[in-house]
Amino acid sequence: MVTPREPSDPQVDEQVKALINRILSADDAKASHTSAVEDSRSTGAQALDEGGSNHTAFDGDQFDLEQRHALRRVQGLSTELDDITEVEYRKLRLEKVVLAGLWTDGSATEAEHSLQELAALAHTAGSTVLDGIIQRRHAPDPATFLGRGKAQQLRDIVQEQGADTVIVDTELAPSQRRGLEDVVGVKVIDRTALILDIFAQHAQSKEGKAQVELAQLEYLLPRLRGWGESMSRQAGGQAAGGAGIGSRGPGETKIELDRRRIRDRMAKLRRDIKHMESARRTKRARRRRNQIPSVAIAGYTNAGKSSILNRLTKAGVLVENALFATLDPTVRAAQTDDGIAYTLSDTVGFVRQLPTQLVEAFRSTLEEVDEADMILHVVDASHPEPEAQIEAVHQVFLDTNIADIQELIVFNKADAADPMVLARLRRRYPNALVVSAATGEGFPELEVAIAQGLPRPSVHMDLLVPYTDGDVVNRLHSDDTEILAETYEPEGTALTVLVYPEDKDHYLSYVR
Numbered sequence: 001m002v003t004p005r006e007p008s009d010p011q012v013d014e015q016v017k018a019l020i021n022r023i024l025s026a027d028d029a030k031a032s033h034t035s036a037v038e039d040s041r042s043t044g045a046q047a048l049d050e051g052g053s054n055h056t057a058f059d060g061d062q063f064d065l066e067q068r069h070a071l072r073r074v075q076g077l078s079t080e081l082d083d084i085t086e087v088e089y090r091k092l093r094l095e096k097v098v099l100a101g102l103w104t105d106g107s108a109t110e111a112e113h114s115l116q117e118l119a120a121l122a123h124t125a126g127s128t129v130l131d132g133i134i135q136r137r138h139a140p141d142p143a144t145f146l147g148r149g150k151a152q153q154l155r156d157i158v159q160e161q162g163a164d165t166v167i168v169d170t171e172l173a174p175s176q177r178r179g180l181e182d183v184v185g186v187k188v189i190d191r192t193a194l195i196l197d198i199f200a201q202h203a204q205s206k207e208g209k210a211q212v213e214l215a216q217l218e219y220l221l222p223r224l225r226g227w228g229e230s231m232s233r234q235a236g237g238q239a240a241g242g243a244g245i246g247s248r249g250p251g252e253t254k255i256e257l258d259r260r261r262i263r264d265r266m267a268k269l270r271r272d273i274k275h276m277e278s279a280r281r282t283k284r285a286r287r288r289r290n291q292i293p294s295v296a297i298a299g300y301t302n303a304g305k306s307s308i309l310n311r312l313t314k315a316g317v318l319v320e321n322a323l324f325a326t327l328d329p330t331v332r333a334a335q336t337d338d339g340i341a342y343t344l345s346d347t348v349g350f351v352r353q354l355p356t357q358l359v360e361a362f363r364s365t366l367e368e369v370d371e372a373d374m375i376l377h378v379v380d381a382s383h384p385e386p387e388a389q390i391e392a393v394h395q396v397f398l399d400t401n402i403a404d405i406q407e408l409i410v411f412n413k414a415d416a417a418d419p420m421v422l423a424r425l426r427r428r429y430p431n432a433l434v435v436s437a438a439t440g441e442g443f444p445e446l447e448v449a450i451a452q453g454l455p456r457p458s459v460h461m462d463l464l465v466p467y468t469d470g471d472v473v474n475r476l477h478s479d480d481t482e483i484l485a486e487t488y489e490p491e492g493t494a495l496t497v498l499v500y501p502e503d504k505d506h507y508l509s510y511v512r
């Protein structure tokens with residue numbers, strides 16, 4: 001049984017209230033979402049390499065990153081009430097954390113890697129990870145997630161270390177969260193809330209923000225009940241009749257009101273997102289019509305996708321040694337050595353057990369991948385389990401029906417990877433490439449492989465274009481034609497070209 005929460009235990013209620021306020025307050029997307037990554041990154045996540053981000057010359061000016069740091073500094077100076085709630089909410093939540101996970105199936109190493117990934121996530125959200133425990137157990141305890149004894153041990157660790165938060169490596173039922181909180185005496189957050197928080201901090205585009213807000217509300221809605229229950233219990237004390245109209249206290253009315261406001265907000269967000277989706281589709285259709293081949297970069301979070309994009313295009317996309325640095329698809333123009341233009345799109349990183357609330361948001365970024373001519377599947381070769389990451393990504397490809405697009409696996413971070421592991425990966429994936437976005441190793445081969453994988457203009461034409469039709473020559477010189485020969489004759493420019501089948505008609509009247 002879950003012990004009923006005392007009405008006078010306001011800490012958790014305050015958190016929920018603050019969260020609701022934050023989400024419901026209009027236009028609070030401004031500074032608040034990007035401000036939470038504190039500078040307390042001294043200890044923690046082994047899954048991230050030491051020393052923060054090492055930027056190459058290809059990573060650009062990192063304006064985004066600077067902006068984030070700048071926003072961080074002004075936090076707490078504002079006197080607006082909204083912002084104060086926000087700051088308190090942050091302070092309350094994510095500072096010194098202890099992690100807790102269960103090892104139910106699989107090997108001990110797998111359980112450990114899962115906790116390491118959680119540490120990396122916590123780190124990305126701005127917390128300092130002090131400690132972590134794993135319990136071997138068939139199934140989670142329905143009341144407290146960890147078994148009673150282990151939960152008490154966790155409480156001791158929390159007290160010893162002076163932690164203020166426990167993060168659990170799964171999604172908890174609301175009652176489990178409260179049950180565990182009652183034992184450990186500090187607030188408990190689950191993996192889903194953590195990932196949602198990171199997404200909220202990082203989303204940049206309007207669509208991304210809307211998607212994340214919708215996901216947060218979806219997560220919050222069923223969890224409001226916990227709060228409502230304790231409030232109506234209060235009211236129940238006054239009107240001792242039990243159920244019925246008389247027992248409805250102000251708490252209940254308030255919770256209903258909040259629920260309705262949240263539902264209204266969710267409906268509005270869904271409408272907005274629909275609208276934004278169709279705008280994006282139009283843009284994509286235009287690109288399609290122009291016949292520019294497209295390459296999508298996909299892969300696990302922190303694999304180095306943005307770094308590879310930057311090196312291929314010198315685009316200056318934010319690279320950060322954190323999970324989910326990129327949360328919005330970014331499309332850039334690139335060119336093969338022999339002048340074929342193509343688009344390269346960066347995508348949101350994959351992660352195991354993506355919260356269901358975020359799957360939609362994630363899928364919208366995969367639409368870019370969906371229509372690509374080729375996928376660069378980037379894998380961090382220095383990660384402890386590259387094969388598991390590949391499988392996780394392939395599973396998502398299967399789930400979203402994009403498994404039939406031509407895929408090129410690219411093992412990145414060759415400079416940091418164990419040579420033995422690299423050898424193993426080379427054997428297992430003979431068609432894959434090994435590169436390092438840090439040193440540039442393997443990039444010439446990568447560029448050749450991309451050039452070979454792209455659809456090429458295939459219709460051979462011999463043309464003579466009169467000098468009066470200069471715009472036609474210009475057009476042939478633009479992105480989507482390959483010029484094999486060009487000479488100037490008295491009657492005009494003679495060209496031998498390869499064009500895409502769709503473009504053939506434009507030039508038929510100039511054929512010699």
Ligand SMILES: Nc1nc2c(ncn2[C@@H]2O[C@H](COP(=O)(O)OP(=O)(O)OP(=O)(O)O)[C@@H](O)[C@H]2O)c(=O)[nH]1
Pocket residue numbers: 052053054055300301302303304305306307308318319320321322323324325326327347348349350412413414415416435436437438439
């Ligand atoms: N040693 C080494 N580090 C690299 C290499 N490529 C990228 N990194 C580092 O790995 C981290 C993640 O790089 P990103 O390019 O942001 O990775 P991403 O896949 O775009 O990550 P998300 O957008 O967060 O999913 C950064 O700290 C990079 O500096 C590499 O070849 N070698």
Ligand SMILES: [Mg+2]
Pocket residue numbers: 305306307318324325326346
């Ligand atoms: Mg990225």
